[in-house]
Amino acid sequence: MQNFDLYTPARILFGKGEEKRIGELLKPHASKVLLHYGSGSIKKSGLYDTVTASLKESGISFAELGGVKPNPRLSLVHEGIALCKKENVDLILAVGGGSTIDSAKAIAMGVYYDGDIWEVYEQGKPVEKALPVATVLTIPAAGSESSGDSVITNEEKQLKFGYGSPLIRPLLSVMDPELFFTLPKNQLANGVADMMSHVFERYFTNTTHTDLTDGLCEVTLKTLMKNAPIALDDPQNYDAWAELGFSGTVAHNGLVGMGREQDWACHGMEHELSAIYDVAHGAGLAVLTPGWMQYVYKDNINMFVQFAVNVMGVEGSYRDPDAIVQEGIARLRTFFKRMGLPGTLAELGIGEDRLEEMAKKATGAAFGEESPLGGFKKLYWQDVLAIYKLVK
Amino acid sequence: MQNFDLYTPARILFGKGEEKRIGELLKPHASKVLLHYGSGSIKKSGLYDTVTASLKESGISFAELGGVKPNPRLSLVHEGIALCKKENVDLILAVGGGSTIDSAKAIAMGVYYDGDIWEVYEQGKPVEKALPVATVLTIPAAGSESSGDSVITNEEKQLKFGYGSPLIRPLLSVMDPELFFTLPKNQLANGVADMMSHVFERYFTNTTHTDLTDGLCEVTLKTLMKNAPIALDDPQNYDAWAELGFSGTVAHNGLVGMGREQDWACHGMEHELSAIYDVAHGAGLAVLTPGWMQYVYKDNINMFVQFAVNVMGVEGSYRDPDAIVQEGIARLRTFFKRMGLPGTLAELGIGEDRLEEMAKKATGAAFGEESPLGGFKKLYWQDVLAIYKLVK
Incomplete structure (x- = not known):
């Protein structure tokens, strides 16, 4: 810690x-x-x-x-x-x-x-x-x-x-x-993706001995994923909205990230999408996050095995950690889809013509001073471009 | 909530x-x-x-x-x-x-x-x-x-x-x-019992739809129970003490009890022991808590099944919830014993002569205005006396 x-x-x-x-x-x-x-x-x-x-x-x-x-x-x-x-x-x-x-x-x-x-x-x-x-x-x-x-x-x-x-x-x-009862469904979905990302950005870390905050992150994610579909299908469900609202505060007041090196690459990559294409922040995060996971997980596969098992409920042969992680990422994509969120940049109306420009802006390379994104894995503009292309 | x-x-x-x-x-x-x-x-x-x-x-x-x-x-x-x-x-x-x-x-x-x-x-x-x-x-x-x-x-x-x-x-x-490295082992043990009790007093509730705080309570308890024996055996283990210290703050800053009816009967019963016999608060709680659980669990057995499964790791036939709960309570007693904590009032040097007096003081009956203890189950002085006797 x-x-x-x-x-x-x-x-x-x-x-x-x-x-x-x-x-x-x-x-x-x-x-x-x-x-x-x-x-x-x-x-x-x-x-x-x-x-x-x-x-x-x-x-x-x-x-x-x-x-x-x-x-x-x-x-x-x-x-x-x-x-x-x-x-x-x-x-x-x-x-x-x-x-x-x-x-x-x-x-x-x-x-x-x-x-x-x-x-x-x-x-x-x-x-x-x-x-x-x-x-x-x-x-x-x-x-x-x-x-x-x-x-x-x-x-x-x-x-x-x-x-x-x-x-x-x-x-x-x-x-x-x-x-919250009258929120359009897409705003609920975008909000959930944003709240989950606030936890993800803190959860994925190379810092060890973080039992308490590992657990706090996992509980917050599971509470969001349990209650979001309930509110989606039943917009007047007070209890589901109460869990989402409370979780959103816990996700981002700082607590669940204490004592951990944090990541924040997905937020950095997403800000470029919003700045240029004015897409909803949460929708952008839902597209980028699984791609980011796919790109970085091998740098510390045990962290992602823990995510797949403790958050996404994957069980199976731990002798094949790649398969555990892949199933975890697949379940996350399925969850976002269930919420009606986009899975690709194309679905957000973003083509390929400005990907390199955005990658260079995201890392500062466009302004002559590159400062790589990410605490979990350092991402230079070429990495960011590769992630944009993974989810194009 | x-x-x-x-x-x-x-x-x-x-x-x-x-x-x-x-x-x-x-x-x-x-x-x-x-x-x-x-x-x-x-x-x-x-x-x-x-x-x-x-x-x-x-x-x-x-x-x-x-x-x-x-x-x-x-x-x-x-x-x-x-x-x-x-x-x-x-x-x-x-x-x-x-x-x-x-x-x-x-x-x-x-x-x-x-x-x-x-x-x-x-x-x-x-x-x-x-x-x-x-x-x-x-x-x-x-x-x-x-x-x-x-x-x-x-x-x-x-x-x-x-x-x-x-x-x-x-x-x-x-x-x-x-x-914390130089703390005597009994102070570590008493402290852990106190921190766990701060969570228990908030965790055991009849309030429903409390997903997030259920999980926050469970994670805090599991972090304490994982790291306490490590610090007991290896007093200079920084990471174990870090988890204990951080968990102690989360256990009692208010967060994990938000939106839930809370209990606090064990604290009320323990204060009488400390006031008269000057025993360590945590040691008193370690004695009383399993007895309290035994006395109250049938009022809402599902809450205690959740405790046994999610906190104490009990698995088995959910068709016999009593057995699940009994195993959960037994594991808690084993944990306290592992920490060197007492299991009976006798071990605290407390005899039976003043139990009724303490029971009446705890509920206020001694002062003419009885106000029962406990949010999970209301305890009058006769109930408190019965719990004291269960752990004598």
Whole structure:
């Protein structure tokens, strides 16, 4: 086990009706908030009314900024920063999914950052201060409701970069599984692929003596894979959505990766797909992950035998570990297919013409400074290209 | 799954040498601390020198108060409160195990409490403010390094009561497994029994649809049971101690019990043993837990079948669930015996003369207001007495 620093301060208010308490929960922390949201589906669902009524009841005033899109845009972040400064906002309340929360985090840092906040994402410049962020989660997927991460897309440059800091871990997040009942099936499926990937990126490691976190990862993956098809077939199944939501937070608040060298190659490879083709992050991950597994597993086959046996339930002759691993990967592909997720880049509408460009961007080779992806196996641009081609 | 409020703010700095950073870690939060510790073993081990050197290097001054005993005493808490007020301390640094940390938490509340802090423990009076507490953990056991709980013994009254509040969750805790290498074997064994009990108290429930936390509990228990005998036989095994330490935090920071009705009867029954006979908490739990299981399992046998199969590895004919459960309980007794833990009250030096008195104190019947123990099965004083007799 490696040394680690575990810090999971985001308070999670979980369960039916908790969103009605948002005003009371924020009252000790804010007198004016920026209400940040996406397409306006929260107005149709009534959530907007619930949240604003609760704020008013607690005497909290608010400015608002909707219009966050999937792969949240830098331009809206700029708009939010200006609005917060003008309105003297002291907390940002994101009501939505990962994109809305990530956008809120960028705004929260931008209010105090002296310069264009994009520098922080592109160049990793340090941030000293940020407004507090709270969330009401409407899509279990990104884990942004408890994580200290934010990913923003610069639409002009076709670049997507992430930034992490303890300063942007949300103060608190409300998670009511009933809010998930109306999600389209593809958003459920994309979300599950994203949550599973958050565990995979931490699970596949060469670090040894990681009994506890091995188990925590495996349990989280199995809980997701058990409950996702239930929610897919029965969208009003509270218990299944509750397991998915809770698992999504545990998958990405940091705990299950403590003391382990982590990987994160699939996320790096996927960001290129989203940046250029604007595909859903989870759908991109569902395509790339089995290909990545196929490409890297021989570097530490025992890790993948453990995955196949403990997560995918493969049994058989351990004298043929390749066969165990292949069956594990095949079952993962079958699961993604069962969820309606794509299995190839072609299904995402991505052709072969820009694969090399994306591979070079993913590793930084395109910018003259190659920094290979992956903690489990180092991937240079040629490796990334090979993986893209494996799943074309 | 029930609604829940997850709040785990304690930052955990984990690994070799982390205690050398304590001054740097506390610097943003304190200029004068109370250094609180136990028997003085930290002076022999050199930890006292390491910690005080680090404080000095960071320009943090300190007052100190040693002498915390297992089942920490109210009298020393009173002394600590007076000292903090006199010295204008702004943070309490507990260097020790659960007793030292619990004592520190009581002092932290007492500094601001208007009245005798014992009222808070005995009558559950609310606390509005507390000094921050940080810890350097020397015994993985109580989980107090991340929990919001404190248990104090009033030695005059022979009473032991606990109190819980988010205000006393430590700000940060340092956990270096190397500090555990010199622990006596009985302290390791007691600690493991305590950590397992923290999971058991949350695991055994009648709440359904708790896939994720079922799994988190099972993984934590299995990690403890795998690594405890390794550390027992090889006290310098870093990896085994690392798993035990990390598991102890996960067992008691709240996460694994979220959304579940919890039990806590064994803790309630054990506190009477410790209060009157001053036995080690973990040793008392090791005696009581299998007896409790035997007494309650038929109320929800499926929960205990799951325990026997998923935790204790029992296989066989599910058409005879009683046999599965009995084998599970027998394996738990075997494990405790392997760790050198007692199996009966007699082995703890506890006779039969005060069992009824303890049973009546445990449920409050002795004070005229009986409040049965246990969320899994309600236990009145007659039930508690029956369990004490089962393990006499």
